[in-house]
Amino acid sequence: MTGEAxxxxxxxxxxxxxxxxxxxxxxxxxxxxxxxxxxxxxxGIYILLNAEFVAGVQVLIYAGAITVLILFxxxxxxxxxxxxLQQRNEQGTIGAVVAAAVAALLIAGATRTVWTPQPGTLATxxxxxxxxxxxxxxxxxxxxxxxxxxxxxxxxxxxxxxxD
Amino acid sequence: MPWYLELLRAIGGxxxxxxxxxxxxxxxxxxxxxxxxxxxxxxxxxxxxxPQGLLQTIAxxxxxxxxxxxxxxxxxxxxxxxxVLIVPLAALLDYVVxxxxxxxxxxxxxxxxxxxxxxxxxxxxxxxVGILMAGWGSNNKYALLGxxxxxxxxxxxxxxxxxxxxxxxxxAGSLSTVTIVNAQSHLWYIVAQPIAFLIFVIAATAEVNRxxxxxxxxxxxxxxxxxxxxxxxxxxxxxxxxxxxxxAMAAMAVTLFLGGWHGPQLLPPVLxxxxxxxxxxxxxxxxxxxxxxxxxxxxxxxxxxxLIPVALANLVxxxxxxxxxxx
Amino acid sequence: MxxxxxxxxxxxxxxxxxLFAVLTRRNGVAILMGIELMLNAANINLVAFNxxxxxxxxxxxxxxxxxxxxAACEAAVGLALVLAAxxxxxxxxxxxxxxxxx
Numbered sequence: 001m002t003g004e005a006x007x008x009x010x011x012x013x014x015x016x017x018x019x020x021x022x023x024x025x026x027x028x029x030x031x032x033x034x035x036x037x038x039x040x041x042x043x044g045i046y047i048l049l050n051a052e053f054v055a056g057v058q059v060l061i062y063a064g065a066i067t068v069l070i071l072f073x074x075x076x077x078x079x080x081x082x083x084x085l086q087q088r089n090e091q092g093t094i095g096a097v098v099a100a101a102v103a104a105l106l107i108a109g110a111t112r113t114v115w116t117p118q119p120g121t122l123a124t125x126x127x128x129x130x131x132x133x134x135x136x137x138x139x140x141x142x143x144x145x146x147x148x149x150x151x152x153x154x155x156x157x158x159x160x161x162x163x164d
Numbered sequence: 165m166p167w168y169l170e171l172l173r174a175i176g177g178x179x180x181x182x183x184x185x186x187x188x189x190x191x192x193x194x195x196x197x198x199x200x201x202x203x204x205x206x207x208x209x210x211x212x213x214x215p216q217g218l219l220q221t222i223a224x225x226x227x228x229x230x231x232x233x234x235x236x237x238x239x240x241x242x243x244x245x246x247x248v249l250i251v252p253l254a255a256l257l258d259y260v261v262x263x264x265x266x267x268x269x270x271x272x273x274x275x276x277x278x279x280x281x282x283x284x285x286x287x288x289x290x291x292x293v294g295i296l297m298a299g300w301g302s303n304n305k306y307a308l309l310g311x312x313x314x315x316x317x318x319x320x321x322x323x324x325x326x327x328x329x330x331x332x333x334x335x336a337g338s339l340s341t342v343t344i345v346n347a348q349s350h351l352w353y354i355v356a357q358p359i360a361f362l363i364f365v366i367a368a369t370a371e372v373n374r375x376x377x378x379x380x381x382x383x384x385x386x387x388x389x390x391x392x393x394x395x396x397x398x399x400x401x402x403x404x405x406x407x408x409x410x411x412a413m414a415a416m417a418v419t420l421f422l423g424g425w426h427g428p429q430l431l432p433p434v435l436x437x438x439x440x441x442x443x444x445x446x447x448x449x450x451x452x453x454x455x456x457x458x459x460x461x462x463x464x465x466x467x468x469x470x471l472i473p474v475a476l477a478n479l480v481x482x483x484x485x486x487x488x489x490x491x
Numbered sequence: 492m493x494x495x496x497x498x499x500x501x502x503x504x505x506x507x508x509x510l511f512a513v514l515t516r517r518n519g520v521a522i523l524m525g526i527e528l529m530l531n532a533a534n535i536n537l538v539a540f541n542x543x544x545x546x547x548x549x550x551x552x553x554x555x556x557x558x559x560x561x562a563a564c565e566a567a568v569g570l571a572l573v574l575a576a577x578x579x580x581x582x583x584x585x586x587x588x589x590x591x592x593x
Binding site: 066 | 505506518553
């Protein structure tokens with residue numbers, strides 16, 4: 001067992017266990033708090049894949065900002081006090097069957113295809129390489145994403161403000 | 165190195181960082197705060213325990229350990245107990261990327277990540293989740309309000325801090341802290357970027373909930389804010405997290421702006437780092453006992469309407485200089 | 492030896508967990524959490540393909556960064572909608588929002 005294999009299985013276990021708590025806990029605040037170890041597990045997976053910059057951004061944005069946003073909305077609406085007892089709607093079994101079918105489809109597709117690697121090596125200093133490609137070949141996506149960020153920021157403020 | 169040696173090194177480093185921070189930051193920092201505040205206010209401070217009051221914090225810690233562990237009746241116990249773990253954990257993770265000095269074998273740093281500055285910003289933003297959990301799990305109106313206000317304040321001040329960090333990383337050409345310190349061997353970045361230094365120090369003061377931004381934990385405002393219901397060792401762990409984060413922010417400011425370990429060759433580099441660190445801590449404590457407290461809307465307005473435009477303008481001007489004037 | 496297949500199976504499992512949350516939960520915020528899990532699974536796929544199949548270009552990691560940014564935007568707008576719905580309709584449980592006009 002190499003160290004990489006142990007790290008992969010440990011991180012996969014943390015992520016999947018936290019995912020199960022997120023999906024099936026009757027207390028919504030427990031679900032939201034269990035998102036943090038799930039995102040940190042995914043960060044570990046990125047580091048195993050030599051994507052350090054993506055890992056850092058994942059912690060900063062997902063575990064640091066989106067989780068806080070979700071917790072704020074839970075605390076500002078009534079979902080956190082658990083007045084309504086039933087958290088699962090009537091589609092429980094159908095949902096489980098559909099989910100299992102999609103899982104079988106994806107896993108079968110992934111294991112039966114032969115993925116041929118193309119030549120090339122991964123850059124050692126990924127922030128610099130990502131910066132170069134954002135301003136080089138991916139410039140349009142970069143500018144488009146910044147416009148989407150601006151529009152969604154303004155939209156979220158307008159939707160959520162009080163009408164007075 | 166095989167993986168079990170790396171794991172051993174990580175565990176050893178963790179114990180070293182925890183005991184170092186617990187002793188230097190929490191114990192010595194609390195004592196320093198009381199003595200400096202006493203000196204500013206023309207009184208004497210603690211003098212009874214030990215010579216000149218130096219063992220006061222040990223006495224305080226023994227008192228806190230032997231206190232009763234009270235849990236509120238309808239509190240959510242899992243969230244109440246886990247919040248205590250997350251806040252000091254995120255504060256201690258900040259120390260992984262700070263270079264303390266230069267030895268013969270290389271820089272004295274736990275792990276020189278090539279995304280060092282980004283890692284620092286990311287772990288500083290993990291503290292907010294712990295604070296929200298502490299505010300919610302206490303089942304107390306004041307704690308919840310304090311937790312929400314504190315989370316809003318910390319999230320608002322992360323943005324100018326990140327912009328100041330990006331400006332320094334742009335000047336040095338890398339996100340790694342060792343590279344940034346080595347790039348300051350001729351000129352400290354406080355001379356090249358005074359506005360970024362000021363923004364970083366102000367944002368760091370707001371991130372650790374110190375005066376003038378400590379509305380959320382002042383005794384006259386919200387009892388004690390998000391940690392009203394915590395007693396005994398849990399309270400001590402929250403204080404450890406807060407003082408540890410203050411020392412980590414000061415250490416990062418020394419690394420990014422004040423030249424890290426560089427200094428004349430009279431003293432070893434680690435000692436220069438410690439001297440600069442304690443000078444900056446003295447400035448933090450001096451500010452605490454000089455300024456009055458901001459109101460919550462003044463605090464948030466200051467971040468969004470003053471600090472972020474100034475930081476963005478600074479970024480644009482620095483980018484212009486880096487690309488056009490000195491390519 | 493960890494190959495590409497391990498990462499693809501892991502991301503399929505995380506995707507299915509998110510899908511189960513979207514299909515069976517009543518709370519609006521819980522459905523948004525399931526969507527975040529699905530986006531994370533897609534990101535793991537992208538970065539794994541970048542390392543194992545096409546390491547020459549940074550396209551996979553760049554795309555993963557764009558997906559993280561868009562997930563943040565979508566979470567912000569979705570949660571603003573949940574807040575606005577709570578303010579008007581007094582509920583965030585999606586099977587109780589079944590009238591076209593209040």
